[in-house]
């Protein structure tokens with residue numbers, strides 16, 4: 001692709017997904033766009049870009065955006081949801097689960113592990129208030145390749161500089177050659193498992209908090225609705241659901257209602273309103 | 281508009297960094313070494329400094345110490361950057377008063393993330 005093709009594509013993806021792709025990863029972009037081009041009988045990425053420029057269709061733009069962002073993830077992605085988890089959701093769990101001293105968190109599309117490990121770091125930093133508590137982070141993904149990387153917990157210099165404050169890098173990672181390996185104690189806090197969201201969620205058990213971020217976009221509305229309803233059914237009434245920043249349940253599932261003043265965070269529609277006394 | 285002083289002996293490195301920053305709507309000024317950078321700060325204190333500290337040049341560290349002693353010199357967020365990526369080096373930078381640390385080479389996404397990290401985006 002020529003530089004202006006790349007600029008056009010990064011602009012398009014930024015506009016559609018809010019994701020800032022680096023223009024320096026041209027080879028990676030091309031490899032992801034090749035199958036999209038082929039499916040449409042086009043020779044390659046350049047022809048694909050020409051097609052979007054010539055006659056932009058929503059379907060084509062969506063395919064291209066999705067292809068370019070399939071496995072994108074980052075530590076503490078979008079910042080705000082993780083701050084909410086640390087400052088509101090976790091303290092609430094400590095209060096509401098004081099009797100059982102146990103809670104479970106599920107990352108439903110964990111990709112290469114940055115999301116569950118971000119949660120593990122938050123729990124680790126809150127260790128003082130968690131003594132005597134049992135907690136589990138279950139991280140699943142449909143892709144065995146992604147999970148293998150997640151389990152290894154080894155990240156490139158670029159990956160550890162996206163979303164991760166340098167203080168946390170120093171505290172929780174060890175440098176091995178050019179790569180950074182996560183503290184085995186954090187790795188032990190996360191249980192990884194291969195799992196396809198489209199195949200019924202029952203076997204996973206119950207979860208107080210579910211992160212199902214930036215994955216529903218790959219499903220049609222019916223599947224989205226079914227997955228959301230199943231998530232609702234494995235959650236207590238005071239559970240919390242985190243979707244991606246630009247994702248919504250609106251028109252797809254009436255099992256959840258958005259938290260006020262938060263993007264992409266939901267609670268069961270028939271559950272207690274936030275701020276109301278803890279349900280037992 | 282947020283401002284950033286880019287300090288790096290390499291003209292090419294400064295140009296690349298400035299391009300990334302301008303794309304984030306950050307206004308840039310440049311300095312080739314610590315002395316020049318200090319003069320800029322004495323004239324107008326920037327909101328942030330992207331400061332190269334790659335040996336053998338020791339200049340970056342001396343500048344950071346001097347900056348923090350200037351009136352108002354505690355205000356700018358200092359993002360140290362270096363091709364040294366060993367934890368000891370990073371710790372030293374943080375102890376000297378840097379707010380963040382960027383390992384070279386970096387891409388535009390790393391710059392965006394780090395500037396967000398220190399609260400400038």
Ligand SMILES: C[S@@+](CC[C@H](N)C(=O)[O-])C[C@H]1O[C@@H](n2cnc3c(N)ncnc32)[C@H](O)[C@@H]1O
Pocket residue numbers: 069070071072073074077108109110111112115140141142143146195196197198212213214215218244
């Ligand atoms: C864009 S990543 C999202 C990663 C992370 N949740 C985040 O927001 O940063 C999407 C992930 O969804 C996974 N995925 C796609 N279809 C899936 C399915 N049917 N079941 C489970 N995971 C799926 C992909 O393998 C990929 O790792």
